[in-house]
Each structure stands twice: as structure tokens, then as C-alpha cells.
Amino acid sequence: MWSSVKSELTRRLADRIRNLYEVDHDPVVEIPPRRDLGDIAFPAALHLARVVKRNPRQIATEILEGLELPPEVRSVEIAGAGYLNAFLQRSAGAAHLLAESAVAPSAAGSKTVIEHTNINPNKAAHIGHLRNSVLGDILAKTLRELGHTVEVQNYIDDTGVQVADVVVGFLDIQGLDAAAVAAIPEPFDYYCWDLYSQVGRWFEEDPERLTLRRSTLHELESGSGPRADIGRLVARRIVARHLKTMARLDISYDLLTHESDILGLDFFRQAFDRLVASGAIHLENSGKNEGCWVMPLAESEEFAGLEDPDKVIVRSDGTVTYVGKDIAYQLWKFGLLGRDFEYRYWDEQELWQTTTTDGVAKHPSFGGAHDVINVIDIRQSYLQKIVRAGLEALGHPEAAERSVHFAYEMVALSTDTARQLGYIDDDADPDEEGKSLEMSGRKGVGVKADDLMDQLIAKAREEIESRDRELAADQLTQLARDIAVAALRFFMVKASTHRIIAFDFSEALSFEGESGPYLQYALVRAENIRRKLAASGLETEVAPEIARQLPEELWSDDLWDLVLCAAQIGDTLEKAGSTLELSLIARHALDLAQKFNALYHRHPMLHEENEDLRRVRLVATRVFSKALMDLARILGIPTPDRM
RNA sequence: GCGCCCGUAGCUCAGCUGGAUAGAGUGUCGGCCUCCGAAGCCGAAGGUCGCAGGUUCAAAUCCUGCCGGGCGCACCA
Known part of the structure; x- marks a missing residue:
């Protein structure tokens, strides 16, 4: 009803304006700041003032005169x-909102491949990494809710430099063989975390040792x-560990794609031949890129001003770059x-993965997407542009467009947190005060995802226990996890994508205010x-038919405001999906919860004698719960019924 | 050097394609648990919207130029 009444009013207004002033005007729709305003x-009359050369209020009066209102509209006023x-x-x-969801699938079901983690x-x-996975998830x-068919892929770069470095660590520093590496106890990923920075x-200490990286990469x-x-x-x-970490946050995948299979199945060879044939890449015979196959970018406007106008695709030693x-x-x-x-x-992990030779005959169909969305941090924008340029060079401009x-x-570490973890000295340069510290896997600087989850769960458990909720042990464990997941996922999604998150322990561990648990508490x-x-x-x-008959005057502005807010969640999802600004969903969820919590203290239900008034309040509460449950589901926030 | 992002309350951030008194959270101070759960609510204090021009009836929002901070421009990803 919300979107239909909006578009119907917009249409009638546009008609009216055309009849009156003979101009085509596409009326802008806004939400007034307060319910008593409407x-x-x-603001059409304000926009038309210049064209029509008349006082806006006068124009508004003229438009309103003879404007036929749709049945859902009680009145229109000039303000x-x-x-x-x-x-x-x-x-x-x-x-209407009691009877139907405020979210209507709009997409036609075309397939979108999302790559994340x-x-x-x-x-x-x-x-x-969690920011990536949470946003991707x-x-x-969101896209599924909007009606898309979505396939989530997690790309495993198992033939890259980073894996090579850890292999060098095991083999050349520690002198271990495969059996010994296999025997290292869990948590294996923690072990490698330390080893990796050690290798760096x-x-x-001796750059000569880098030849080991090179030969390992070759192998x-x-x-x-x-x-x-x-x-x-x-x-x-490591992948098994990562999947386990992500599963703690209810994040899963449809397919693991291995870089080794891209090589093993000669995918790159296939692409390479076409890149050469199309002239998109050529062998460099001189200069600093001598012996490399490079893609020239100088002519493209998008890449204007690069220090090196060529991008290496195949290194001089014959290995292939990530791009x-x-x-x-x-x-x-x-x-x-x-x-x-x-x-x-992969039975233990319960998901499909690519392989080179030992595949099974019966499997779901993967790939073949209409749209592809790669969730990758902003520092890789340059590389993603090159991938698009590659598609274009190969004669697929439409695919480039849909990439x-x-x-x-x-995500960086706040000064306080970096200091707590010992990454910054207490007597550090005062100029560095207030600056966040970038994380680095290479240097071993960062907060591990599992450690954070453990701390969140412990904190949640503590909070629950302090409240004497009389829960069984397994219920308490489950609830602590649900609250931890809510806190962490909300923390990651509430920030706008273009903002650096300065991760701070005290903020992340807070279950008050703008937090996931705040949403849960309202529900x-x-x-x-x-x-x-x-x-x-x-x-x-309250049945929708009964709700429809309730006396209009029982709806106070604040109660109605909550309902109107719930009516708009579909708009928010649409916008979040089209702009990829998922924080909009988190903000809207907060908005709903804040409005409800405020009403909660003003409009008691149990002690209300007037049956219809009680019903109005119940309707508002039901509409609220439905809307926030919808958003919580999309945000991946568990909704316990007690906490 | 070229390109992108950020600069709004002590701190962390909203503010949509310009529009109705610049909003939250947190922190500080003061209230509210014989009354549907205080992980909550109500109130107070707190802002030259980085600076300077410009466009406009109207600018935190658009344009230009500065200043400050971050990132990218690898045979790493």
C-alpha cells in the first residue's frame, strides 16, 4: 500500500501540474519531519516557483484545488x-501492514553471483575480513529478499604469494615435512598467523631468501x-578453519572456487589466448617489464596518470598475476x-567446491550469472578496474558493465585498542596520538575474528548472568551466542561502506545504544x-479486518509514526540493494527499535481499559515486530524471544 | 605528480537526488524499577557543519579554490 499510494499520488500530481501549467514535472517525494505535518x-510547488513565476503557496493552492485523492489518503494540506x-x-x-509484508520482491529472479570473504x-x-564477510552475507x-537468485562464492587463492610464504616458513625455516605440518594441532590458523609474520x-633479514618464495610459487x-x-x-x-569461524556468524557459501583449479583446468590459458588474439595484451621486449605479458592502459581515460601505464598479466618467470x-x-x-x-x-564442511580432476557427474549448475558483485576492499579498486577492462577488451562490454x-x-585499530594489544608503546610519538593503526596480516597486527567472538560471547554470558534469567545451561550458551552474533554483525554493517572503521574493543563489546542487542531487546x-x-x-x-475498523482518532501521532516507519522498510531494502549501502538497513532497524522503545513507556497495553485503544497499540506493536523481524533476518541478527 | 575517500556536538557517526527548528549513540549532569523486562525511558548541557568564494527564493548538501587526514597508482593481493 505504501509504495502504491506514493506512486498514485505522484501520478495524479504530475497530471494536475501538466493540466495547469503545461509542464512535465516529476514530483519529488519526501517524508515530513513530524507526523503532525503529514x-x-x-515540494513540487517550491520547485515549480521558478518555472511558473509565482509564489509557491499560491501554486500549491492551485494544484490542490480539484486534486482527486486516492481512497488511502485522508487529506492533503498546504504547509x-x-x-x-x-x-x-x-x-x-x-x-494493510498486518496482512501483507512491507517487502515486495521486485527483481525478476535473474542470477547474481556474489563473491565475498x-x-x-x-x-x-x-x-x-569479518567486515567483508558480513557485508557480503x-x-x-538483501538481494534474495528482493527476488534475485543469488549464488555466493568464496574464492580461495591457494596458489598465491601468501600461501607460498607460509610454505617457506614450514619448509625452510622450521624444516618440517608434510606429515609434520599435518600433525600440528589446532588452532592451525593461529599457528600460521605467527609463522606468517615470522617469515616476513x-x-x-636477507632478501636473497626471496628466491625461495619464487620457486615455491612456481611449484x-x-x-x-x-x-x-x-x-x-x-x-x-586454513580454509576449514575460516569456514568454521564464519559459521559461528551464520555465514555460509554456495561454492568454494580455487585458484589452483583455474590454473589446473587451463582457464587462464583459455583467457590468455583470447587476450593475445584480441591484442589486449602483448609481450614486452624491453624496459622494466621485459619478458612480461602486459595490458596497456595508457589509452584508457579511467587509468589516466598512472606511473606505469602497463599492467603485468604474466610475469617474466611465466607465472600469472592475480589479475x-x-x-x-x-x-x-x-x-x-x-x-x-x-x-x-566437501562432506565435513557441507558445501560444494571446485576441483581439477576428480569431480562428480551430478552437481548443481554454478556460474552463468547475469550480474556479478565482487565484495573486495577499496584498495583493490585499481585491480577490479583492470578486470573490467579485460572483459571489455575481449569484446564483452555488457559483462564489464555488470561487473x-x-x-x-x-578496519583499523583504535589507538586505545592498539595500545591495549601492545602494538603501540605508551610513550609513543605524541603526533601519533588519536591515529588508528592499520591491521596487517603480514606483520601479525590485528584482532583475530575468533578471539573477538570469544570475548563477545563471554561478555554476553556475563550480562545475562547478572540478570538472573533462570535459564538452563544450554539455553544460556545459545543466548550468549545469539547476542554476540547480533553485536558483531550489527557493528560491521552499521558503518557506511566508505568509512574506515576504527575498531575499538569497548565500543564493539557494548550492548547498549546503537547495537545489535538493542534491536533484540526491543523485539x-x-x-x-x-x-x-x-x-x-x-x-x-488483531485481525486486519478488525484493525481496519478501529476509530481513526485513536491513532496518536507517535503510534502512527511507528507504523509509517515500518511501512518504509521495502524502500530501504530497494535503496540498499541498488546503492550497496547496507548501513541503511541497519539504520532503519535502529530507527524502528528506538521508536518502539519510546512508545513502550508511554502506551501501556495490559492496563488499558479501552479495548479499541488497546487494539490500536497492539496493532502498532505487531506491525513493528513484523518489520523489525524482517530486517533482523536480512541483517542476520538472531531474534531470541527472551534475553 | 595523478586519482579516490574523509573533515558535522568532548568522542563515534546519521543527515537521501538542495527545502520545514542540524539529528542519533556514547560520555557528562539530573530524574524514572510497589506500574507490559532499567541491555530501557525522560530531561539538561554541548555545534563558526574544516576555511574562503560562487550558484540559488533556499546550501551541511551543488560548483571552484585552499587547509588538514587516509588510501591507491607492484613481476603482493
Whole structure:
């Protein structure tokens, strides 16, 4: 009803304006700041003042005169400088929201591939990775809600430099063989976290040692030899850990795609031949890129001003850069490569993954997307542009157009947190005061995702226990987890994508104010009211037909404001989906919860004698719960009924 | 050097395609648990919207130029 009444009013207004002034005007829709001003505002008269050369209020009067109102609209008034403000039928509007969801799938079901997480399989996941995974997961849920078919892929860079470095650590520093690496106890990803930063220092001590990285990288790419064996082992063990970490946050995937399979199945060779044939890349015969296959970017406006106008796709030693492999992968995602992976099911992890040779005959169909969204931090914008340029060069401008880079800013550590963890000395340079510290897997600087989860769960448990909730042990465990998940996911999604998050322990561990638990608490209260109503033998539900008949004047502005806020969640999801600004969903959820919590103290239900008034309040509460449950589901925030 | 992002209350941030008294959270101070759960609510204090121009009936919002901070421009990803 919300969107239909908006568009109907807009249409009638546009008609009226055309008849009156013979101009085509597309009326802007706004929401007035207060309910006493109205529910939908049209500043059309203000915009027309210049064209029509008349006082806005006068124009508004002329438009309003003879404007036929849709049945959902009670009245339209002129306000302020010349706003046309519509007031909706409140009982009817609320009844409508009781009967139907405020979210209507709009997409036609076309397939979207979302790539997210993509953590290098050589160390534990840290909170920066969590931002990626949480955003990717919420994006997938949002698009599904809007009617898209979504396939989530987690790309495993198991043949890259980062894995190579850990292999060097095991083999050349620690002198371990594959069996010994396999025998290292869990948490294996924590072990590698330390080893990886150790390798970095080891290389710095003697740059000659970098030849070991090079030869390891070669072996990883060819897939045979002791270094390749250890590489595979490391990648598999780490990925298993990452999946477990993500599962704690209810994040899962449809498919793991391995870079090694892109190489093993000659995906890159396929793409390479086409890149050469199309002239998109050429072999450099001189200069600093001598012996490399490069993609010239100088002519493209998008890449203007680069220090080096060429991007290396194949290194002089014959190995392929990440971008090269990613072009092949991107082609496959669109079904444009002309070949497919083999697939097998990873039983322990319960998900499909690509493979090179031992695939099974029966598997779901993967790839072949209409749209592709890559969730990757903003620092990789340059590389993502090159991937798009590659698609374009290969004659797929439409695929390039539908390749979206969902870029988000980094997670850094706040000064306080960095100091707590010992990354900054207490007597550090005063100039550094107040500056956040960038995390670095290479340097071993960061907060591990599992550590944060553990702390959140412990804190939640403490909070619950302090309240004497009389829960069984397993209920307490479950609830502590639910609250921790809510806190963490909300923390990651409430920030705008273009903002750097300065991660601060005290802020992340707060369950008050703008937090996930705040949302849960509002829902718990709403549910609790219904339990109490039931216990008193009162009705806990109002049928839409009854709600429609409730006296209009019982709707106070504040109660109606909550309903109107709930009516708009569909708009927010649409906007979040189209702009990739998922924080809008979090903000809207907060807005709902804040409004409800405020009403909660002003409009008691149990002790209200007037049956109709009680019903109006119950309707508002039900509409609120439904809307916030919808948003919580999309945000991946669990909704316990007690806490 | 070129490109992108940020600069709004002590701190962390909202503020949508210009529009109705610049809003939250947190912190500080003061209230509210014989009354549907105080992880909550109510109130107070707190802002030259980085600076300077410009466009406009109207600018935190658009344009230009500065200043301050961050990031990118690898044979790492």
C-alpha cells in the first residue's frame, strides 16, 4: 500500500501540474519531519516557483484545488513555504501492514553471483575480513529478499604469494615435512598467523631468501612437488578453519572456487589466448617489464596518470598475476569462458567446491550469472578496474558493465585498542596520538575474528548472568551466542561502506545504544507483552479486518509514526540493494527499535481499559515486530524471544 | 605528480537526488524499577557543519579554490 499510494499520488500530481501549467514535472517525494505535518510531502510547488513565476503557496493552492485523492489518503494540506502534505488513513494503512509484508520482491529472479570473504588461506581471519564477510552475507540476503537468485562464492587463492610464504616458513625455516605440518594441532590458523609474520621478518633479514618464495610459487602453480603438497595441506586446513569461524556468524557459501583449479583446468590459458588474439595484451621486449605479458592502459581515460601505464598479466618467470587469473574467473562467472570447473562435495564442511580432476557427474549448475558483485576492499579498486577492462577488451562490454565492485573501507585499530594489544608503546610519538593503526596480516597486527567472538560471547554470558534469567545451561550458551552474533554483525554493517572503521574493543563489546542487542531487546519486549496479554486472557492478535475498523482518532501521532516507519522498510531494502549501502538497513532497524522503545513507556497495553485503544497499540506493536523481524533476518541478527 | 575517500556536538557517526527548528549513540549532569523486562525511558548541557568564494527564493548538501587526514597508482593481493 505504501509504495502504491506514493506512486498514485505522484501520478495524479504530475497530471494536475501538466493540466495547469503545461509542464512535465516529476514530483519529488519526501517524508515530513513530524507526523503532525503529514505522512508524505511534495515540494513540487517550491520547485515549480521558478518555472511558473509565482509564489509557491499560491501554486500549491492551485494544484490542490480539484486534486482527486486516492481512497488511502485522508487529506492533503498546504504547509510551510508551499509543501503539499498528504495524510493517510491510519487504521486502513496499519491493517494493510498486518496482512501483507512491507517487502515486495521486485527483481525478476535473474542470477547474481556474489563473491565475498576471499581470505588468503595462510593465516587466521581477522576483524577486517569479518567486515567483508558480513557485508557480503547481508548483501546476498538483501538481494534474495528482493527476488534475485543469488549464488555466493568464496574464492580461495591457494596458489598465491601468501600461501607460498607460509610454505617457506614450514619448509625452510622450521624444516618440517608434510606429515609434520599435518600433525600440528589446532588452532592451525593461529599457528600460521605467527609463522606468517615470522617469515616476513626472515625475508627482510636477507632478501636473497626471496628466491625461495619464487620457486615455491612456481611449484604451487604447477601443482606437483613437496612444496605444492604442503601448500595444498596448508590451504585446506586454513580454509576449514575460516569456514568454521564464519559459521559461528551464520555465514555460509554456495561454492568454494580455487585458484589452483583455474590454473589446473587451463582457464587462464583459455583467457590468455583470447587476450593475445584480441591484442589486449602483448609481450614486452624491453624496459622494466621485459619478458612480461602486459595490458596497456595508457589509452584508457579511467587509468589516466598512472606511473606505469602497463599492467603485468604474466610475469617474466611465466607465472600469472592475480589479475590475470581473475579475468579468467570473471569470464567464467558470466558463462563466457566456454568451459567449466569440475565439482565435488566437501562432506565435513557441507558445501560444494571446485576441483581439477576428480569431480562428480551430478552437481548443481554454478556460474552463468547475469550480474556479478565482487565484495573486495577499496584498495583493490585499481585491480577490479583492470578486470573490467579485460572483459571489455575481449569484446564483452555488457559483462564489464555488470561487473560490480562492492568496495568498502578498511578496519583499523583504535589507538586505545592498539595500545591495549601492545602494538603501540605508551610513550609513543605524541603526533601519533588519536591515529588508528592499520591491521596487517603480514606483520601479525590485528584482532583475530575468533578471539573477538570469544570475548563477545563471554561478555554476553556475563550480562545475562547478572540478570538472573533462570535459564538452563544450554539455553544460556545459545543466548550468549545469539547476542554476540547480533553485536558483531550489527557493528560491521552499521558503518557506511566508505568509512574506515576504527575498531575499538569497548565500543564493539557494548550492548547498549546503537547495537545489535538493542534491536533484540526491543523485539523481546514486544514479544513479552503478548505473553502477558495471553496470560491475562486478552487477545494477542488483531485481525486486519478488525484493525481496519478501529476509530481513526485513536491513532496518536507517535503510534502512527511507528507504523509509517515500518511501512518504509521495502524502500530501504530497494535503496540498499541498488546503492550497496547496507548501513541503511541497519539504520532503519535502529530507527524502528528506538521508536518502539519510546512508545513502550508511554502506551501501556495490559492496563488499558479501552479495548479499541488497546487494539490500536497492539496493532502498532505487531506491525513493528513484523518489520523489525524482517530486517533482523536480512541483517542476520538472531531474534531470541527472551534475553 | 595523478586519482579516490574523509573533515558535522568532548568522542563515534546519521543527515537521501538542495527545502520545514542540524539529528542519533556514547560520555557528562539530573530524574524514572510497589506500574507490559532499567541491555530501557525522560530531561539538561554541548555545534563558526574544516576555511574562503560562487550558484540559488533556499546550501551541511551543488560548483571552484585552499587547509588538514587516509588510501591507491607492484613481476603482493
